[in-house]
Amino acid sequence: xVSEVISRVGAMTGHAVQARGLVKRYxxxxxxxxxxxxxxxxxxxxxxxxxGAGKTTTVRMLTTLLVPDEGTATxxxxxxVKDPREVRxxxxxxxxxxxxxxxxxxxxxxxxxGRLYHLGRRRARERARELLEQFRLTGAADRVAKxxxxxxxxxxxxxxxxxxxxxxxxxxxxxxxxxxxxRNDMWELLTTMVSGGTTLLLTTQYLEEAERLADDIVVIDxxxxxxxxxxxxxxxxxxxxxxxxxxxxxxxxxxAVEALRPLAVGEVQVDRRxxxxxxxxxxxxxxLVDALRRLEQAGVVPLDAGLRRPxxxxxxxxxxxxxxxxxxxxxxxxxx
Amino acid sequence: xxxxxxxxADGSVVAKRNLIKIKRIPDxxxxxxxxPIMFILLFxxxxxxxxxxxxxxxxxxLVPGIFAQTVIFxxxxxxxxxxxxxxxxxxxxxxxxxxxxxxxxVGRTTSDIATNVIVTVIMSLTGLVIGWRIRTxxxxxxxxxxxxxLFAYAISWCMALLGLLIRTPEAFNNLTFITxxxxxFVTNAFVPLETFPSVLRTVAEWNPVSTLVQAARExxxxxxxxxxxxxxxxxxxxxxxxxxxxVILLVFIPLATRQYRRAAAR
Numbered sequence: 001x002v003s004e005v006i007s008r009v010g011a012m013t014g015h016a017v018q019a020r021g022l023v024k025r026y027x028x029x030x031x032x033x034x035x036x037x038x039x040x041x042x043x044x045x046x047x048x049x050x051x052g053a054g055k056t057t058t059v060r061m062l063t064t065l066l067v068p069d070e071g072t073a074t075x076x077x078x079x080x081v082k083d084p085r086e087v088r089x090x091x092x093x094x095x096x097x098x099x100x101x102x103x104x105x106x107x108x109x110x111x112x113x114g115r116l117y118h119l120g121r122r123r124a125r126e127r128a129r130e131l132l133e134q135f136r137l138t139g140a141a142d143r144v145a146k147x148x149x150x151x152x153x154x155x156x157x158x159x160x161x162x163x164x165x166x167x168x169x170x171x172x173x174x175x176x177x178x179x180x181x182x183r184n185d186m187w188e189l190l191t192t193m194v195s196g197g198t199t200l201l202l203t204t205q206y207l208e209e210a211e212r213l214a215d216d217i218v219v220i221d222x223x224x225x226x227x228x229x230x231x232x233x234x235x236x237x238x239x240x241x242x243x244x245x246x247x248x249x250x251x252x253x254x255x256a257v258e259a260l261r262p263l264a265v266g267e268v269q270v271d272r273r274x275x276x277x278x279x280x281x282x283x284x285x286x287x288l289v290d291a292l293r294r295l296e297q298a299g300v301v302p303l304d305a306g307l308r309r310p311x312x313x314x315x316x317x318x319x320x321x322x323x324x325x326x327x328x329x330x331x332x333x334x335x336x
Numbered sequence: 337x338x339x340x341x342x343x344x345a346d347g348s349v350v351a352k353r354n355l356i357k358i359k360r361i362p363d364x365x366x367x368x369x370x371x372p373i374m375f376i377l378l379f380x381x382x383x384x385x386x387x388x389x390x391x392x393x394x395x396x397x398l399v400p401g402i403f404a405q406t407v408i409f410x411x412x413x414x415x416x417x418x419x420x421x422x423x424x425x426x427x428x429x430x431x432x433x434x435x436x437x438x439x440x441x442v443g444r445t446t447s448d449i450a451t452n453v454i455v456t457v458i459m460s461l462t463g464l465v466i467g468w469r470i471r472t473x474x475x476x477x478x479x480x481x482x483x484x485x486l487f488a489y490a491i492s493w494c495m496a497l498l499g500l501l502i503r504t505p506e507a508f509n510n511l512t513f514i515t516x517x518x519x520x521f522v523t524n525a526f527v528p529l530e531t532f533p534s535v536l537r538t539v540a541e542w543n544p545v546s547t548l549v550q551a552a553r554e555x556x557x558x559x560x561x562x563x564x565x566x567x568x569x570x571x572x573x574x575x576x577x578x579x580x581x582x583v584i585l586l587v588f589i590p591l592a593t594r595q596y597r598r599a600a601a602r
Contacts, residue, residue, distance in 0.1 A: 065431055088434040099425035103357045115349045116435040118342070144360060160429065 016041045016168045016199035021071035024057050031057040033223035039201050044194050046214035047203040054223035055203035059172050063093045076168050092161030096172045100156045102146040106137050117164040131159040151182030171202040207312030226319050235310045238318045243279045243291045245305035252300045259298035260291055343436035350443025368455055372406040373462055380466050387527055390562025397560055399468035400552035401525030406459055407488035410452040412512045414444055414492040415499025419508045445492040452488050471557030480555025487548050490581045493588035500595040525549045541567035544580040551577050
């Protein structure tokens with residue numbers, strides 16, 4: 001009864017996921033410090049942040065695996081704390097580590113999940129076959145998952161999350177550790193899936209992935225939301241445009257920086273190894289023309305020059321004070 | 337479907353999955369069988385000559401003891417399996433499904449009974465080969481086997497708790513190895529208690545593994561005629577062992593269930 005009422009409320013607001021003030025502490029460490037998330041039905045939201053930012057913890061709270069210390073959340077209209085079992089009926093989850101049983105075949109894995117969703121014996125089998133087909137695993141259906149490649153395991157795990165055709169799907173770093181080709185495959189699969197109307201919340205530490213898949217991006221760091229919006233909005237939020245140029249010789253970098261400093265509306269960035277100079281400007285293409293003229297006067301002929309909008313890397317740099325690469329490497333170092 | 341029906345159905349799905357694993361990795365079963373067979377041969381033929389059984393045949397005395405030790409080791413699969421599933425994220429997947437959450441533990445402990453049935457059959461055949469015989473009625477023998485399996489089932493729940501606490505299969509296996517050996521050796525399983533120093537003897541007399549072995553010997557008709565059973569547990573082994581089984585189940589089912597919820601929700 002109650003869940004029906006809530007579900008109607010959810011339908012009215014049109015949000016598949018709605019979380020307010022989620023907090024999770026582990027002893028003295030606050031993993032998630034008050035996160036709000038809204039995912040409108042049929043859209044994709046990316047939780048973007050470095051490892052340890054609180055992405056996984058947030059997803060685990062939304063998928064009933066963890067009880068939040070504070071805050072509330074409804075998923076598909078159902079309260080995650082009050083009625084976790086009903087939430088589980090309506091969601092699919094694919095975790096950071098492909099949770100497939102490596103001693104079962106691909107078919108057996110999906111069949112088992114179907115049975116545990118209570119699809120019934122026959123429907124569970126049918127569904128397993130359908131998914132194996134959809135995820136291009138039919139040829140490997142009767143091989144034990146131990147023999148699968150990393151990409152195949154991920155696909156099988158994702159298929160497991162889709163067994164019950166849930167309206168809301170949670171994917172925790174769906175492509176971490178995949179090679180570029182498998183990652184592209186996965187992106188294509190996900191794009192097809194969302195075009196069918198599934199609501200998707202995914203976490204990622206790849207800017208490119210968030211930009212490519214998500215309608216909305218929530219950037220979190222140290223358990224807090226530090227920015228949210230579409231990729232475009234985030235870029236606008238970071239502001240302006242940049243003149244980016246590459247010079248031919250190392251000694252020209254300093255000359256170029258000197259020549260362009262008067263144009264800059266923010267800090268000039270230099271990548272010495274690539275001999276690349278990035279200058280935040282205002283005023284669009286005339287600023288580029290101006291920049292080229294100044295370089296000419298300084299006697300520098302750039303190899304490459306252009307005007308561009310901020311990339312997600314700039315967004316990250318501005319929001320967290322660190323470039324994305326650095327965040328990722330730093331965390332990987334800490335994990336090892 | 338009623339919630340009990342759901343729980344049973346889900347439990348059987350999980351149990352089936354565990355049994356497929358035994359089929360796929362027969363090494364697990366072989367590993368469980370190698371050491372008891374080795375024990376039968378070592379004790380039966382190497383140490384056996386030096387061990388006096390008052391008025392009886394040592395090998396016949398030995399086999400029920402080995403049965404007890406084997407099914408107890410068989411029960412450790414419960415903990416190792418759960419630790420493995422925790423480590424590989426399978427439990428996480430189960431937890432995200434709308435299944436009866438009791439099914440993971442119920443399915444696990446149930447499938448481990450099946451493993452122990454297979455193990456018991458193979459050990460019985462090995463026993464028959466070296467001269468062990470059932471000298472009682474069919475029904476008595478069935479009760480003996482059921483008691484062994486029931487005791488192992490209770491131990492499975494202890495192992496479930498341990499496996500969920502320890503979370504890594506390797507560490508779990510090391511721990512069970514060093515705990516189960518003393519527990520099964522300070523008993524009448526291999527040597528008559530008459531030879532034990534007095535304190536150790538008292539410990540052994542009240543050790544439920546001793547009474548399990550004693551009960552099994554009684555049910556199979558393998559008690560050497562000269563055995564002294566002054567101690568109450570050994571004089572009433574079936575009752576005493578059943579009481580232990582009940583107590584273990586009452587204590588460890590709730591503890592393991594609570595630990596499952598906790599361990600999975602970290």
